[in-house]
Amino acid sequence: MNTNTSSSPTHTCCGGSTHAASAESGAVTGVLVNGLLDVRAVPPARRHSLIFETYNGFGKGESFVLVNDHDPKPLYYQFSAEHAGLFTWAYEERGPETWRVRIGRTKGEKNAKN
Numbered sequence: 001m002n003t004n005t006s007s008s009p010t011h012t013c014c015g016g017s018t019h020a021a022s023a024e025s026g027a028v029t030g031v032l033v034n035g036l037l038d039v040r041a042v043p044p045a046r047r048h049s050l051i052f053e054t055y056n057g058f059g060k061g062e063s064f065v066l067v068n069d070h071d072p073k074p075l076y077y078q079f080s081a082e083h084a085g086l087f088t089w090a091y092e093e094r095g096p097e098t099w100r101v102r103i104g105r106t107k108g109e110k111n112a113k114n
Contacts, residue, residue: 038067063104071099
């Protein structure tokens with residue numbers, strides 16, 4: 001799966017610290033490793049495009065865990081606007097320093113990869 005970001009316009013509402021930090025599992029930041037996408041070291045302006053690229057690479061019923069340095073609530077609203085009824089969202093950790101959210105594609109999604 002390709003998780004490189006494109007040069008298309010990105011959203012900047014997903015701010016937060018840009019310090020280099022990796023997931024406790026030792027995952028490389030900004031790259032999907034063992035089902036974790038750690039965006040804490042990714043520049044804020046590139047985070048949403050990377051997250052949506054990762055999501056778009058998954059098939060029906062598949063998911064990944066987003067690791068972030070703040071509550072990604074604006075990202076949830078963007079998913080709701082662009083993929084209403086087609087995604088799942090479940091918090092696994094809620095701060096105060098790290099948030100983990102499992103994001104997935106619903107099994108009934110018509111346009112998802114098989």
